[in-house]
Amino acid sequence: MDNTRRNQLTKHLDGGLAFTSMDNFLDNITFEKIGKRPKGLPYSFYEVFYHIAFAQKDILEYTISGDYKTASWPDDYWPGVPEPASEDEWEDLKADFFEDRRILREFILDPNNDLDAPIMNSENHSLLREILLVIEHSAYHTGQLVLIQRLLGVYNN
Numbered sequence: 001m002d003n004t005r006r007n008q009l010t011k012h013l014d015g016g017l018a019f020t021s022m023d024n025f026l027d028n029i030t031f032e033k034i035g036k037r038p039k040g041l042p043y044s045f046y047e048v049f050y051h052i053a054f055a056q057k058d059i060l061e062y063t064i065s066g067d068y069k070t071a072s073w074p075d076d077y078w079p080g081v082p083e084p085a086s087e088d089e090w091e092d093l094k095a096d097f098f099e100d101r102r103i104l105r106e107f108i109l110d111p112n113n114d115l116d117a118p119i120m121n122s123e124n125h126s127l128l129r130e131i132l133l134v135i136e137h138s139a140y141h142t143g144q145l146v147l148i149q150r151l152l153g154v155y156n157n
Contacts, residue, residue: 060134
């Protein structure tokens, strides 16, 4: 049963069940459009993706790092600019996101990590709670990314 639960959690983490997976659309948007804020929205595709990636990294470090430092809300969680300084910076952000996702997936699948036990940096928060937080947060903001792409004429699925 534990393996079934772990596998189900990683499927939800990756998306594609209740919300679309980043793999399905992230590279559809051109670098030239990631910093554009559609009319009526206060954020660009880049800003939302940065926020997802930062929050995921923060939760991952909170869960497994002995050197965790609390980030400053909201300043650290948003980039402060609508677009990255360069295409390399954008590619690095995407690579970091997927690497952190891989590490979290492996941590979930490791049977030595008790899903219900308190995590390293909290006596009150379990691994399961933190995983669900990443899933819920990613799902919410993935919807925003899809909406932004549609408003920019990019997303056609």
